[in-house]
Amino acid sequence: MISAARQETLMAVILITGGARSGKSTRAEARARSFPGQPVYIATAEALDTEMEARIATHRARRGTDWIEREVPLDLVPALVATDDGGARLVDCLTLWLSNLMHAQRDWEGGVKALAGALPRLKSPVVLVTNEVGLGIVPDNALARSFRDAAGIMNQTIAAAADEVEFVVAGLPMKLK
Template identity: 45%
Template sequence: MTVELVLGGARSGKSRFAEQRVFSLCESGGRSQCGMTKHYLATSEPLDEEMQQRIAHHQQQRGDGWTEWEVPLDLSATLMALSSRDVVLVECLTLWLNNVIYYAQQNGGDVEREIERAIASLVESLERCEAYIILVSNEVGLGVVPLGEVSRLFVDNAGRMNQRVAAIAQQVTLVAAGLPLVLKGAAQ
């Protein structure tokens, strides 16, 4: 298991940095010759035209050669289907968490319990998955505390999720203004 976590704010350059990490992994150490497959696990749902345009832009930027998966909720199960011959980019954990919160609220269950269950399942799948995984997540704890209850629920749990993933990750990088700062692990 190898897990990297890439954190940053909106438009910080975290997605571009993560994509470049995948490309560098596939080009170094003979990985491209040994048949590593690049996977892109998208957690967003194209619910409106603006999001559809963002998705198309990201797909064009990445280029060909990716196996793409749409996983708005089933992230853990999808990770467990991958092998040691895969390099995986998950974009992004905070959108996935937003989906978990939204669907838990829609189903009328215990939202906090569902969030905890989903995060625990994610961490367990990351620990068990044999693929090389790079996760992108927003660092949302640097701003003001939101006024709304649901917004606070999201920010609090995004922080907890990022901490739990960072604890098991071999490398954690914070990207700000397009510049990476390695918080944990070796500099790349």
């Protein structure tokens, strides 16, 4: 439930989670568009190969041209601060951001804590997309287990800071918080 102070300013922090191809991004886009102002799409993905280039192109085509776009693979908190006090921001997605931080050997735990601490201080709505990666089998290698564990910690931390949390399955959102 959004606090009374946030309702007055239309501020909200919304976390949308689910599995791969569950409909998370489409749901997040609709939620971000529901707020006044021009929405800002903060992309954490990098087009490092042709398959990712195609995925990014598909997302852009679906969204249309009414979004302000920012590509932010690592420095998410400064990007949220820089785009504050306007339309809603959609961050797609936190698990790619986490992967980027880990690959760059950055302090992912500090980054997650900084994000969770910054969210309540922002003026404009934020819709965050993340993957729920811990629902399957236990990975057979240490790197995959480390990422799964880090994603679980990140998702719990951001969910605690969020006003609303939705779990999307087969395109259907379920309100968790």
